Amino acid sequence: xxxxxxxxxxxxxxxxxxxxxxxxxxxxxxxxxxxxxxxxxxxxxxxxxxxxxxxxxxxxxxxxxxxxxxxxxxxxxxxxxxxxxxxxxxxxxxxxxxxxxxxxxxxxxxxxxxxxxxxxxxxxxxxxxxxxxxxxxxxxxxxxxxxxxxxxxxxxxxxxxxxxxxxxxxxxxxxxxxxxxxxxxxxxxxxxxxxxxxxxxxxxxxxxxxxxxxxxxxxxxxxxxxxxxxxxxxxxxxxxxxxxxxxxxxxxxxxxxxxxxxxxxxxxxxxxxxxxxxxx
Numbered sequence: 001x002x003x004x005x006x007x008x009x010x011x012x013x014x015x016x017x018x019x020x021x022x023x024x025x026x027x028x029x030x031x032x033x034x035x036x037x038x039x040x041x042x043x044x045x046x047x048x049x050x051x052x053x054x055x056x057x058x059x060x061x062x063x064x065x066x067x068x069x070x071x072x073x074x075x076x077x078x079x080x081x082x083x084x085x086x087x088x089x090x091x092x093x094x095x096x097x098x099x100x101x102x103x104x105x106x107x108x109x110x111x112x113x114x115x116x117x118x119x120x121x122x123x124x125x126x127x128x129x130x131x132x133x134x135x136x137x138x139x140x141x142x143x144x145x146x147x148x149x150x151x152x153x154x155x156x157x158x159x160x161x162x163x164x165x166x167x168x169x170x171x172x173x174x175x176x177x178x179x180x181x182x183x184x185x186x187x188x189x190x191x192x193x194x195x196x197x198x199x200x201x202x203x204x205x206x207x208x209x210x211x212x213x214x215x216x217x218x219x220x221x222x223x224x225x226x227x228x229x230x231x232x233x234x235x236x237x238x239x240x241x242x243x244x245x246x247x248x249x250x251x252x253x254x255x256x257x258x259x260x261x262x263x264x265x266x267x268x269x270x271x272x273x274x275x276x277x278x279x280x
Contacts, residue, residue: 001139006029014030014031017055045074051080051221067097076102077136080105081224091103091150102122102132103121103151104123106156107163116138119141120143121153123148164225167264168250170205174267175267204262219250250263
């Protein structure tokens with residue numbers, strides 16, 4: 001995502017908690033910083049794409065002395081996924097400290113990020129959205145303004161409900177085909193030729209058929225998201241049987257040590273049933 005910004009002509013300073021992609025970032029034209037403080041010292045607009053709430057809080061030093069200095073006078077664009085309540089509280093604190101905040105969660109995973117084909121959901125004050133939109137546009141194929149914070153994250157959770165239950169349903173259909181002796185390559189041919197086919201179904205079905213669970217969207221990340229969706233449904237008293245069932249299956253896969261595999265590996269939990277799961 002940072003590389004797409006650099007290729008679009010922006011001067012990009014970047015810092016990663018893991019440091020594992022630094023060489024690729026430099027090759028793409030990103031000025032890789034040795035410490036996160038260098039990014040705040042250099043940039044007036046900051047884009048956060050971090051794994052979870054704790055990571056965001058740590059980078060911003062949200063509960064420490066540096067928070068005010070890091071956010072004052074700056075535009076912070078949060079592209080990660082969290083609860084609506086977390087994002088609203090963070091937005092309020094940033095504004096009190098003199099900063100600006102935009103939600104920009106995305107629909108898409110590694111494949112779409114690498115191809116600049118993400119759908120980017122925006123929420124915030126009108127002036128802040130106008131400033132943020134040009135910065136995120138090079139990363140995706142479409143931006144959608146959803147209103148005020150936290151409307152973009154609520155939209156993201158609604159989209160994720162569909163995505164997660166779709167892939168879980170696809171895994172169950174694959175298991176059904178296996179149980180009835182249907183050749184999986186023939187099953188995939190029918191699904192991919194039919195009206196239900198989509199980019200997601202083609203990619204995930206291919207992974208299930210080949211047993212290739214190299215990660216695009218990990219079991220760990222999807223379980224985090226399924227939990228956020230299920231919790232948001234409970235908050236409004238919504239009956240949500242499909243996401244609850246999916247959340248339980250991703251929890252089972254995570255507990256079995258499959259957290260680093262792609263979400264398509266939920267097939268292993270579907271195959272195992274409630275009695276247990278083995279890694280293969």
